[in-house]
Amino acid sequence: MMELKSELSFYEKGFEENSSRQKRGYGWPYEPSKNIEKLLLSLSKKFNLGLDIGTGDGRNIPILKRFCKKVVGIDFSKKAINLAKNRFPSTKFERLDMLTKKLKNIGQFDFILDWGVFTHIRKKDTQKYLSKINKLLSPNGIYLVVIWDYLSGPISKNGYFIKKGHYTKAYNLQELKKILKRYISLKLINSRLRVLEDNKKKVYMNYYLFKKLN
16 A cells, blocks of 8 residues: 555656656656557557546547547546546546556447556556456457666666656566466557657657457
C-alpha cells in the first residue's frame, strides 16, 4: 500500500502544473505522440472500442478518437482525470487503479494503449496486471505498449531504478516477449525503437505493437 501511495503522490505532483511538468522533471509530454499515430496508420484499420491505460490528462485522446469509434481513458490520478475531463468532455474517463479495481459494464476492447504504465509495474504485480490486460483485450485485438529503453538514464544494469518511491523497469524485446507470453498470447507486428522522448533527461522509449492471437 505504501508503494501505491508513493507512486500516486509522484503523479499527483506531476499534474499540479500541467503544461510546465517537463521543466519540473516529469518526463511525459503534453502533446500527443506522433509515434502512436504512425503505428496506427500502419495498420490501415479502425477499432470499435479503445482503452487508454494511464491516460493522464488525455494527451493521446485526439489520436485515439481518429482510430476508435469509442475511447475510454483510465488513470489512478484524480488530478489527471479531472484535467482530461476538462480537455475532452465528450470522452469517458474513469479514475481507476488497474491493480485493485475493475472496469464495470464495458466488456472487451479491440485496442489497448499502454503508454508508460507496464514499465512502472513492479515485479510482484506483473502477473495481476498482465492477466487483466489479457481479460480486457479481445481476440485479434491490438496491444500497443510503450516502455523505457536501457539507454535511458539512470537505468541500472539490472534494468530498473527507484526514485522517490517511483519505480521504473526497462525491457528489451526478448525480455518483454518472455514475460508477456506467460499471460497473453501475442504476436509482434510492428515497433518503433529507442525514440528520444526527453532530450534533457535522455529518456528513450520503445513502442511495441502486438496482436492478440485467438
